[in-house]
Each structure stands twice: as C-alpha cells, then as structure tokens.
Amino acid sequence: MHRRTIGSSVLFVLYALCSGAALAASDAPVTLPSGMAERMRACTSCHGVQGQGRNNDYFPRIAGKPADYLFNQLTAFRDGGRTYPPMGFLLAFLPDEYLRQISQYFADLQPPFPEPDSTPVAPKVLAAGEQLVLHGDPARKIPACIACHGARMTGTQPGIPGLLGLHASYIAGQMGTWRAGTRRALEPDCMHSIAVKLNDRDITAVSSWLARQPRPADPRPAPASAERLPLACGSQPQ
16 A cells, blocks of 8 residues: 555544544534645644644644754654654654645644743743853853754744744753653754753753743744854754
8 A cells, every 4th residue: 555545544543533532522513624734633633723732741832843844853753763652653654745745734834822831930040041042051062042943942944943832841851852862863963962961950941941932023933044053963954
C-alpha cells in the first residue's frame, strides 16, 4: 500500500480515537470541515482547532511557527530524533511531501495567543531569565535567545521557532530533553550545545520569564537574515 494511503488511514484512526468519545457524548449534529482542515483533525484534536495549543504541557502551540521548523519536528518524530509514541504512531507512514503540507498549513495560521502566565515567581528568578534571553552569558559562552529566535522572540525564517505562547513547564521540559540528548535536531545540533551549559536554575529562569511575555504586535516569524548566528545550527543553514 502506498505510504500516503497508509498515512491517511492512520490520520483517520487517530482522529477517531481522540475525538470519538467527545462526539458520542453530544447529541448535536456534527459538521465536518472540508479539505486540509478535515485532514488535520488528528492534529487539531490535540493541538487545538487552529494549532493554538492546549492548557497543558503535552500539546504546545504549533500555529504560526516557520514551516521548515515544523517539518523538521515532524520528520524527527517520524524518524526517531524526538520520542513521543502517539506522534511516532501518527507519522510513521507519512511521506515528506505530506509532512510539508501539514507544516505549511499550521505555519499559515495565527490564532490568538494565550494569556501570559501569572503564577508567582521570585523577581530574582525573572531577572535572571530576562538576562539570559536578552543578553546571554558571555562568560559561559551562552548566546542570548533573541540572537537566534529574533528580537520579538517570534522565531526566524526558515527554521527557528518562536518562544512565546508556551507554558513555562513545556519550555523547561524541552530544554531538559535537549540537555539530556533525548531530543535531537539536524547536525550541528546547536540547541544541545547551548542546553548542556545551562543548569536547572537557568532553565527555570528562562522558561518562567518567557511564559510571562505578552503577545507581540506582529506575531509572525522574522524574515531570514544574512547575519550569522552565534553558532552553527543545522536547522538554520547559512
């Protein structure tokens, strides 16, 4: 059977598993959207109707991120660079062409951002996070987050994601997987090189500060730039 045919079947099964219980509990008629939105039901049933994310640590915002970044994450889940069994099962038989269609679909969406986190955090922790995000730590050769992710922290085309609209615990968890090497990217894996220099306090500070930032006036990723990154990064070749 052709990979796309198998993949479409997997998408349908995943959607049925994720949404069947909710549909069964409702007597109201259900109107299914057509085209790409319908095919994305397996994705949006977890990540939100417009990819805006859920109020938990497992289904982050994917809307509006650069298409190349999203494609890299989908292939990583499919090929083992990232490990999360439901995603691996969903993507196992999908070809690159279809993954690029999925990536572009969500890259084109810009739903509202969630309200910033307001849980109490010590001002000293937030100040340390702001310092690392905006200025880095030259003494430890840690570049500022904005040097790659953009001054507005909305990402940079074609392959660097935005950092806003995510829960602090999700950001911290991903930084931990980068540091441990259980999340990998295209070589050279610049995020692993940075994460291994961060201690737990750094990760808490950065994730807490980022989660408190308001929606930017322009949420789109910054255009690709000819300016060199602080270190070589396989997902953003220059």
